[in-house]
Amino acid sequence: MKSLFAAHTLGSLTLNNRIAMAPMTRSRRPDHIPDLDTAEYYRQRAGAGLIITEGTFVSAEAQGYADVPGLWTDEQAAGWAAVTEAVHGAGGRVFAQLWHVGRVSHRSLQPGGAAPVGPSTRRAQAQVWIGDDGFADTDTPRALRTDEIPRLIADFTDAADRAARAGFDGVELHGAHGFLIEQFLNPRVNDRTDQYGGSVENRARLLLETLDALADRVGAHRVGVRLSPFTLANDLPADDEAEEMYAYLAPELARRGLAYVHLSDLRLSGGPDIAEDFLKTFRYAYDGTILLAGGLDRTRAEYLLTADLIDIAVFGRPFIANPDLPERLRDGLPLATPDPATFYGGGAKGYTDYPRH
Numbered sequence: 022m023k024s025l026f027a028a029h030t031l032g033s034l035t036l037n038n039r040i041a042m043a044p045m046t047r048s049r050r051p052d053h054i055p056d057l058d059t060a061e062y063y064r065q066r067a068g069a070g071l072i073i074t075e076g077t078f079v080s081a082e083a084q085g086y087a088d089v090p091g092l093w094t095d096e097q098a099a100g101w102a103a104v105t106e107a108v109h110g111a112g113g114r115v116f117a118q119l120w121h122v123g124r125v126s127h128r129s130l131q132p133g134g135a136a137p138v139g140p141s142t143r144r145a146q147a148q149v150w151i152g153d154d155g156f157a158d159t160d161t162p163r164a165l166r167t168d169e170i171p172r173l174i175a176d177f178t179d180a181a182d183r184a185a186r187a188g189f190d191g192v193e194l195h196g197a198h199g200f201l202i203e204q205f206l207n208p209r210v211n212d213r214t215d216q217y218g219g220s221v222e223n224r225a226r227l228l229l230e231t232l233d234a235l236a237d238r239v240g241a242h243r244v245g246v247r248l249s250p251f252t253l254a255n256d257l258p259a260d261d262e263a264e265e266m267y268a269y270l271a272p273e274l275a276r277r278g279l280a281y282v283h284l285s286d287l288r289l290s291g292g293p294d295i296a297e298d299f300l301k302t303f304r305y306a307y308d309g310t311i312l313l314a315g316g317l318d319r320t321r322a323e324y325l326l327t328a329d330l331i332d333i334a335v336f337g338r339p340f341i342a343n344p345d346l347p348e349r350l351r352d353g354l355p356l357a358t359p360d361p362a363t364f365y366g367g368g369a370k371g372y373t374d375y376p377r378h
């Protein structure tokens with residue numbers, strides 16, 4: 022029987038257990054460069070079999086929230102090098118989450134105050150954190166031209182190069198939560214008439230071409246992808262072709278030999294977004310490693326592992342307040358409750374000051 026607490030092989034890596042730390046934005050880096058507190062935060066959580074970092078912008082254009090780290094300059098990569106060294110020194114493994122928000126952005130965060138980019142000019146009815154001025158409504162995007170797509174993909178591969186040089190064990194493409202990649206997948210945001218819009222195959226093209234380019238650059242076994250089927254996050258309209266999309270994607274992703282597919286269930290409406298039937302269907306069609314995040318506790322994680330629906334259980338908020346979460350789960354110790362007031366922004370409080378048991 023698969024155990025949460027047994028070692029697991031992921032590509033060429035051995036993970037100490039099947040518990041991963043979910044990517045979580047903490048908005049503490051106004052200069053976009055991870056610092057010693059960042060390194061300490063991740064070092065404290067290196068008991069996870071795998072850490073996936075907070076979303077990390079691949080370019081200046083990719084930004085949609087203030088105070089988030091990046092991987093588009095060498096200074097940013099140098100900051101991350103201290104993070105990977107700290108995690109490796111504590112026996113952990115760490116992937117960088119590569120993020121482009123697409124239309125979920127504001128001009129004040131864009132180079133030269135330009136409009137954010139997206140698959141179309143359809144605006145998200147959403148708000149983003151812009152720093153000292155608080156939250157702002159997103160701006161209307163401009164549609165990416167077809168001839169810009171190679172440059173866009175190169176932004177991801179350049180970031181992956183920097184991630185590799187900074188010592189990351191791999192990268193996770195953020196294809197979830199209504200950000201750029203998922204905006205392309207969605208037939209009601211993506212109204213393009215070029216080869217990146219229209220059919221399921223065309224809407225999936227940016228995702229798959231980006232994954233191929235990343236795999237070429239750092240090796241497929243070092244590339245994971247996060248997807249959130251059925252999410253309505255960031256004003257993503259309900260997609261009645263989602264089943265069809267995922268039926269197409271599952272074998273396409275499988276034949277690429279990626280490190281993993283990471284399914285994110287945000288449970289925005291309270292209940293699960295990802296029905297167990299979907300997991301079964303996806304599992305059958307995708308024979309690689311599956312990670313799942315969203316409201317897990319030990320019981321639910323063990324059930325999903327035992328039912329062979331997932332390979333690695335991903336925990337988000339519990340890792341914020343419990344740096345030694347794997348040990349606490351293993352030993353049945355009580356879990357501390359994280360304080361949402363310190364999720365985003367601020368300093369050490371609510372970040373590096375949660376004690377071990």
Ligand SMILES: Cc1cc2nc3c(=O)[nH]c(=O)nc-3n(C[C@H](O)[C@H](O)[C@H](O)COP(=O)(O)O)c2cc1C
Nearest residue numbers: 043044045046075076314315316317336337338364
């Ligand atoms: C403070 C916070 C920041 C988050 N930032 C990200 C992010 O940068 N990238 C991402 O893919 N998901 C992000 N998420 C979603 C988490 O990765 C995770 O899917 C979610 O918290 C559900 O898991 P949980 O119920 O175990 O917390 C964030 C969640 C929280 C609470």
